[in-house]
Amino acid sequence: MENLLANSTEAVAIILFGIGFTMLLFHRNLFRKLIGLNVMDTGIFLFLASMGYIEGRKAPIIVNGVQSTEAYINPLPASLVLTGIVVSVSVTAIMLSLTVRLYMRYHTLNLDEIYRIADHEEADR
Amino acid sequence: MQLTEIARIILLILLVVCAVGVNFGKSLLQAVIIFMSYSSIMCILWVLLESPDLAITEAAVGAGVSSVLFMLTLRRIHTEDLRVEALEQEARKNRPETEKTPETAEAEKSETSSAGETK
Amino acid sequence: MKIIEVGDVPSLNGEDHDILESVMDGAEVHDSPREKVKIEKEYYKNYVRSSPWAQKLIRTENKGFNVFYLAVAVVSCVLLIGMLLFTISYLPRYGVENPESTAVVRRYVEQGLQETGAVNIISGIILDYRAFDTLGESHVLFTALMCVTVLLRRDRKNMRTQYEDFYTIRDEKYHELYRESIMRLVAAVLLPCLFLYGAYVLLNGQNSPGGGFSGGAVLGSGMMICAAAYGFRSTDKVITKKAANLIAFFALGFYSFAKGYVFFTGANGLENHIPKGTSGAILSGGLILPLDIAVGLVVACTMFGFYSLFRRGSIGGNE
Numbered sequence: 001m002e003n004l005l006a007n008s009t010e011a012v013a014i015i016l017f018g019i020g021f022t023m024l025l026f027h028r029n030l031f032r033k034l035i036g037l038n039v040m041d042t043g044i045f046l047f048l049a050s051m052g053y054i055e056g057r058k059a060p061i062i063v064n065g066v067q068s069t070e071a072y073i074n075p076l077p078a079s080l081v082l083t084g085i086v087v088s089v090s091v092t093a094i095m096l097s098l099t100v101r102l103y104m105r106y107h108t109l110n111l112d113e114i115y116r117i118a119d120h121e122e123a124d125r
Numbered sequence: 126m127q128l129t130e131i132a133r134i135i136l137l138i139l140l141v142v143c144a145v146g147v148n149f150g151k152s153l154l155q156a157v158i159i160f161m162s163y164s165s166i167m168c169i170l171w172v173l174l175e176s177p178d179l180a181i182t183e184a185a186v187g188a189g190v191s192s193v194l195f196m197l198t199l200r201r202i203h204t205e206d207l208r209v210e211a212l213e214q215e216a217r218k219n220r221p222e223t224e225k226t227p228e229t230a231e232a233e234k235s236e237t238s239s240a241g242e243t244k
Numbered sequence: 245m246k247i248i249e250v251g252d253v254p255s256l257n258g259e260d261h262d263i264l265e266s267v268m269d270g271a272e273v274h275d276s277p278r279e280k281v282k283i284e285k286e287y288y289k290n291y292v293r294s295s296p297w298a299q300k301l302i303r304t305e306n307k308g309f310n311v312f313y314l315a316v317a318v319v320s321c322v323l324l325i326g327m328l329l330f331t332i333s334y335l336p337r338y339g340v341e342n343p344e345s346t347a348v349v350r351r352y353v354e355q356g357l358q359e360t361g362a363v364n365i366i367s368g369i370i371l372d373y374r375a376f377d378t379l380g381e382s383h384v385l386f387t388a389l390m391c392v393t394v395l396l397r398r399d400r401k402n403m404r405t406q407y408e409d410f411y412t413i414r415d416e417k418y419h420e421l422y423r424e425s426i427m428r429l430v431a432a433v434l435l436p437c438l439f440l441y442g443a444y445v446l447l448n449g450q451n452s453p454g455g456g457f458s459g460g461a462v463l464g465s466g467m468m469i470c471a472a473a474y475g476f477r478s479t480d481k482v483i484t485k486k487a488a489n490l491i492a493f494f495a496l497g498f499y500s501f502a503k504g505y506v507f508f509t510g511a512n513g514l515e516n517h518i519p520k521g522t523s524g525a526i527l528s529g530g531l532i533l534p535l536d537i538a539v540g541l542v543v544a545c546t547m548f549g550f551y552s553l554f555r556r557g558s559i560g561g562n563e
Contacts, residue, residue: 008134008137009133012140016140016141016144019141019144019145031153031195031198031199032153032156035147035156035157035160038160038191039160039163042167042187045179046170049171049174049176049179053174053175059175073175073176078179081179082178085186086182086186089187092194093194096195096198103201103205104205107209109202
């Protein structure tokens with residue numbers, strides 16, 4: 001339990017992941033599901049990058065020629081997160097354009113209604 | 126406890142509050158604005174975790190491009206509603222006349238084409 | 245078309261006056277979000293629920309399944325968060341150096357400057373040691389731009405009826421007639437600083453924090469503000485119809501060929517003849533500066549392309 005309070009950043013990152021996941025499951029509106037997906041993404045990035053932080057050390061930019069691992073934080077998780085942030089925005093853009101096309105076709109943002117309308121249209125065909 | 130520790134804990138609590146606020150926002154526009162502030166707080170957290178690259182990218186992408194794309198989607202959905210309302214009004218107007226006479230069809234066609242051409 | 249400011253008494257010719265009147269007729273006067281939600285529900289009730297197919301749907305709605313779904317969702321969410329929080333209490337302590345994870349980093353930090361020539365270790369990692377990931381990520385961005393173009397492009401084949409995008413066109417004309425002075429003033433102050441800062445972050449990726457992604461995102465946001473404040477006529481001079489796609493294509497192609505050369509020489513044990521320069525100067529780091537520029541151009545074009553496609557359905561100009 002004390003370890004949970006010491007790893008507070010990772011715990012909050014997992015709580016954010018959980019909040020995003022509940023937004024994905026509970027809301028029927030497509031738009032809110034997308035916002036939940038984005039919250040989940042940023043929670044995962046916070047979790048990853050906080051594993052590389054070491055107290056008392058600086059950002060990984062070499063100053064004065066000091067080149068030992070004792071002076072800088074771990075730069076590997078930060079570089080992985082940098083790629084992830086840009087990929088998450090492109091995924092959001094595609095999902096939003098799909099939402100616009102779905103609205104133009106069915107005139108509702110409610111996912112249950114869209115499923116039922118599509119089922120009935122297939123049955124009527 | 127140092128000042129950075131206190132600041133980090135306060136920012137983490139604010140993050141959770143913002144995420145819960147996005148969940149319970151009353152309209153879609155409110156949810157998007159609270160999401161923007163959530164992204165900005167995340168940007169400050171990246172600076173406290175000694176990664177300035179991530180801070181610049183998160184500020185430009187999270188609070189900049191992603192939230193603007195959400196608002197643009199809301200705008201297009203609203204435009205779709207207006208279009209459907211206009212179609213309904215015209216359907217209601219044309220109902221006394223059984224079919225669209227060629228004069229009204231030509232009048233509508235010239236109206237939309239003049240609206241599109243003078244751009 | 246005459247351009248007017250907010251606050252002027254408009255003296256327009258007949259056609260613009262008609263468009264403005266039609267816009268002001270449809271303007272919303274309700275302010276609070278609670279009223280807007282009520283209006284949304286009214287519209288939903290009147291339009292959707294009264295049609296015959298909606299009546300058929302409501303009769304077949306399954307309430308038992310909804311309750312079951314809610315119960316299972318609550319249980320699974322609580323279980324998931326509980327399990328993950330339980331796992332965190334076994335993780336190594338936050339902020340303390342972990343010898344297993346720093347064994348890998350030793351080579352990157354101690355020999356990074358000599359092998360890549362970059363002072364910023366993160367730029368050296370993502371553009372030299374792990375450049376394959378960045379290559380894949382640039383392709384992901386380009387593919388996303390193509391997908392959004394296919395879905396949202398306003399084309400003669402995409403328009404179903406003659407009223408398809410009448411209101412999109414009307415919105416654009418409204419925003420071209422009214423140039424809001426707040427937006428123009430803020431853009432006039434911010435845009436030079438934004439473009440300068442974006443170019444600085446992009447070109448100095450190997451010496452200071454920043455790099456391709458950050459600089460490209462800032463430049464893309466600058467172009468978005470320019471299009472929002474001054475209308476699309478100002479950005480159409482720079483980003484013409486084919487320019488954005490050609491820029492993205494050639495930047496990606498240059499990145500692929502450059503990295504292909506490096507992979508080939510590295511895999512076959514040959515010598516890499518690209519000079520590394522002095523550390524700390526702008527022209528240093530071997531291939532990192534050209535690759536930074538390529539990645540930044542792809543990111544900027546993608547961000548501005550998303551904005552333009554959502555707003556008016558084409559990246560540069562109309563058909």
